[in-house]
Amino acid sequence: MSALDLKDVRKVYGDGDQKVVALDNVSLSVADNEMLFIMGPSGSGKTTLLTVAGGLLQATSGSVVVGGTDISGFDGRELAAFRRDRIGFVFQAVNLVPFLTARENLLLVRQFGGGKIDTDARDRADSLLTDLGLADRAGNLPSQLSGGQQQRVAIGRALMNEPPLVLVDEPTSSLDSELGQQVMELLTKEIKSRGLAAVVVTHDDRILDFADRIVQIVDGKLTSDSSDNSSASPSGR
Ligand SMILES: Nc1ncnc2c1ncn2[C@@H]1O[C@H](COP(=O)(O)OP(=O)(O)O)[C@@H](O)[C@H]1O
Numbered sequence: 292m293s294a295l296d297l298k299d300v301r302k303v304y305g306d307g308d309q310k311v312v313a314l315d316n317v318s319l320s321v322a323d324n325e326m327l328f329i330m331g332p333s334g335s336g337k338t339t340l341l342t343v344a345g346g347l348l349q350a351t352s353g354s355v356v357v358g359g360t361d362i363s364g365f366d367g368r369e370l371a372a373f374r375r376d377r378i379g380f381v382f383q384a385v386n387l388v389p390f391l392t393a394r395e396n397l398l399l400v401r402q403f404g405g406g407k408i409d410t411d412a413r414d415r416a417d418s419l420l421t422d423l424g425l426a427d428r429a430g431n432l433p434s435q436l437s438g439g440q441q442q443r444v445a446i447g448r449a450l451m452n453e454p455p456l457v458l459v460d461e462p463t464s465s466l467d468s469e470l471g472q473q474v475m476e477l478l479t480k481e482i483k484s485r486g487l488a489a490v491v492v493t494h495d496d497r498i499l500d501f502a503d504r505i506v507q508i509v510d511g512k513l514t515s516d517s518s519d520n521s522s523a524s525p526s527g528r
C-alpha cells in the first residue's frame with residue numbers, strides 16, 4: 292500500500308477568462324516511508340498539489356487516495372476528521388496559535404483529535420520538543436521564538452498525532468541556509484525514525500540531498516522523469 296496515490300488529478304480555479312488550470316492531470320504515488328520532494332518554480336502548482344493531497348481542497352476531477360482510503364468523495368466533515376487523524380501539515384504560514392506556548396500548540400492537536408491531554412500526551416509533546424532542540428523553549432509563546440524555532444514547533448505539531456503522511460510546504464523559504472539545513476535534518480530524522488511518508492515541496496535546491504526521490508512540476512504538470520536520489524545522499528540516508 293502506498294501513503295499517497297493521486298490519479299489524473301485536475302484542479303481548476305475560477306472559470307471563464309479567469310480560469311487557471313493549477314493541476315493538469317497529475318498522477319503520483321508516494322510509498323510508505325518515502326520522502327518525496329516536488330520541485331518547481333513559483334506558481335507551478337506546488338501548494339495546490341499539497342492542499343488537494345491533504346484534503347484541504349477538492350480536486351476538480353481525479354482521485355486522491357491516502358493510505359488506501361479514497362477521500363475524493365468525502366464531505367467537509369469527513370475530510371476534517373480524516374485530516375486530523377491521518378495527515379500532518381507543515382505549511383508556509385506557520386500558523387501557530389499566538390496565545391499558546393510551544394508545548395500548548397502541540398497539545399492542542401491532540402485535543403482536536405479527541406485525545407486527552409494526559410501524561411502520555413505531555414510526554415510526547417516534551418519528547419518531540421526535545422528532539423527538535425526546543426526543550427528550553429517549551430513554555431515560550433510563538434512571538435518569543437525565532438522564525439526557525441517557530442518552524443520547528445510547527446514540525447512538532449504536525450507529528451504530534453503520528454500521522455502516516457506528512458505534507459510540507461516550502462519548509463526553508465523563510466530561513467537562512469544554515470537554519471534551513473538544521474530544520475531539514477530534524478524533519479528528516481523525525482520522519483524516518485517513525486517510518487512515516489512525507490511530501491516536501493520546495494524551490495530551494497540547497498535541500499535536495501534530503502530527498503529519497505525528486506519530481507518536477509511545471510505549469511501544473513509533473514514531468515515523468517523522477518530520479519532516485521538515495522545513492523546520492525551524502526549522509527547515507
Ligand atoms: N485560490 C486561488 N484562486 C485562483 N487561482 C489560484 C488560487 N490559488 C492558486 N492559484 C493559481 O494557481 C496556480 C498555482 O498556484 P500555487 O499552487 O500556489 O503554486 P506554487 O505553490 O507552486 O507557487 C498559480 O497560477 C496561482 O496563481
Ligand SMILES: [Mg+2]
Binds near residue numbers: 338339
Ligand atoms: Mg506555494
